[in-house]
Amino acid sequence: MKTITVSASKTYEVLVGSGLLDQTGELTARVVKPCKAAIITDSTVDALYTERTRRSLEQAGFETLLFVFPAGESSKNLTVFGQALNFLAEHRLSRSDLIVALGGGVVGDLAGFVAAVYLRGIRFIQIPTTLLAAVDSSVGGKTAVDLDTGKNLAGAFWQPELVICDPDTLATLPERTFREGCAEVLKYGLLIGEEFLRSLEETPVSDQLEAVICTCIAYKRDIVAGDEFDRGQRQLLNLGHTIGHAVETKADYRLFHGECVAIGMAAVIRAAVQMGHCSAALRDRVLALIRKYGLPTETEFTADELYAVCCSDKKIASGTIRLVVPAAPGGCRLLPMPVSDLREWLEKGLAV
Ligand code: NAD
Ligand code: GLY
Numbered sequence: 552m553k554t555i556t557v558s559a560s561k562t563y564e565v566l567v568g569s570g571l572l573d574q575t576g577e578l579t580a581r582v583v584k585p586c587k588a589a590i591i592t593d594s595t596v597d598a599l600y601t602e603r604t605r606r607s608l609e610q611a612g613f614e615t616l617l618f619v620f621p622a623g624e625s626s627k628n629l630t631v632f633g634q635a636l637n638f639l640a641e642h643r644l645s646r647s648d649l650i651v652a653l654g655g656g657v658v659g660d661l662a663g664f665v666a667a668v669y670l671r672g673i674r675f676i677q678i679p680t681t682l683l684a685a686v687d688s689s690v691g692g693k694t695a696v697d698l699d700t701g702k703n704l705a706g707a708f709w710q711p712e713l714v715i716c717d718p719d720t721l722a723t724l725p726e727r728t729f730r731e732g733c734a735e736v737l738k739y740g741l742l743i744g745e746e747f748l749r750s751l752e753e754t755p756v757s758d759q760l761e762a763v764i765c766t767c768i769a770y771k772r773d774i775v776a777g778d779e780f781d782r783g784q785r786q787l788l789n790l791g792h793t794i795g796h797a798v799e800t801k802a803d804y805r806l807f808h809g810e811c812v813a814i815g816m817a818a819v820i821r822a823a824v825q826m827g828h829c830s831a832a833l834r835d836r837v838l839a840l841i842r843k844y845g846l847p848t849e850t851e852f853t854a855d856e857l858y859a860v861c862c863s864d865k866k867i868a869s870g871t872i873r874l875v876v877p878a879a880p881g882g883c884r885l886l887p888m889p890v891s892d893l894r895e896w897l898e899k900g901l902a903v
Contacts, residue, residue: 589638635661656808
């Protein structure tokens with residue numbers, strides 16, 4: 552088992568290791584005295600992993616409750632959020648009790664936000680079961696639900712007590728879901744530097760899963776320690792996301808988040824070359840790597856269409872944005888610009 556300690560407004564451990572799911576109870580009891588533990592999960596993960604999680608928690612003395620919602624991004628909304636809060640209240644969960652977020656990024660974001668708000672904040676742990684959640688969303692304390700007006704528009708920073716990541720649980724992921732997680736890993740490849748990027752070129756993520764998760768989380772630990780509340784360097788984690796989110800919205804969620812991030816990374820690196828920030832050699836290398844992982848590098852949408860989405864995006868519509876621009880492996884930087892400059896980046900980025 553590998554342990555990575557995150558120091559933010561709360562200090563907590565991320566435990567990564569094969570078979571850890573069945574040790575959930577004893578690992579949790581190290582940081583939270585046995586109490587009521589409300590497992591929040593989605594319908595797919597429930598069928599696969601609730602029973603083992605529940606058994607382990609009960610063996611360690613926790614009394615378990617279970618709230619299950621339909622799998623998918625469309626459940627990450629205020630209605631399900633309200634249902635979960637009412638469930639906890641009906642079962643009289645108190646401030647000394649615990650929420651267990653068992654699932655991918657949708658479960659983690661929703662359950663984390665429930666934990667942040669219920670009784671003005673109770674403790675929660677994250678058990679990520681997708682690659683995306685393992686390398687990114689389960690760590691760092693960003694929680695949220697989507698509003699009708701946009702993605703992740705209501706949320707809170709609320710750190711977990713513990714993250715338990717058992718890479719064996721990723722074995723049941725549909726191939727497309729695993730691949731979209733690889734997009735976030737490739738993002739880390741560009742952010743972290745040459746050695747990690749090369750290892751992703753030479754060895755598939757699936758053949759070095761535990762090491763990849765640990766490398767990504769160790770990088771995110773450092774970023775979160777320096778900028779928990781996303782005012783500066785944490786925004787580097789948005790590499791590929793500004794354009795990616797516009798594609799995601801325009802595709803009306805037919806494309807997965809990671810697929811859109813891959814398209815966003817491809818677009819931003821193409822434009823970065825034309826704007827003189829990055830070499831054509833790195834662009835070609837990154838595009839080849841994205842394709843090697845079976846991810847898209849092009850979109851059917853035009854620069855005008857995506858620019859219109861960016862202008863209506865509540866999070867970026869006003870004033871200045873900071874675009875993450877790749878210059879070298881390990882050398883990405885935040886480039887502040889008026890939103891109107893995005894049009895040129897989009898035009899250059901989409902020109903194949
Ligand atoms: P997800 O949670 O919807 O999981 C994808 C699908 O895989 C779902 O149908 C789920 O039921 C299924 N699944 C989960 N684990 C499984 C397993 N082990 N075996 C089989 N099926 C399994 O989506 P995701 O890709 O994990 O996360 C996307 C969400 O994460 C988005 O809402 C995004 O906004 C959010 N996100 C948050 C952060 C953050 O820092 N908080 C970072 C990145 C993304
Ligand atoms: N995934 C972006 C962040 O945690 O900041």
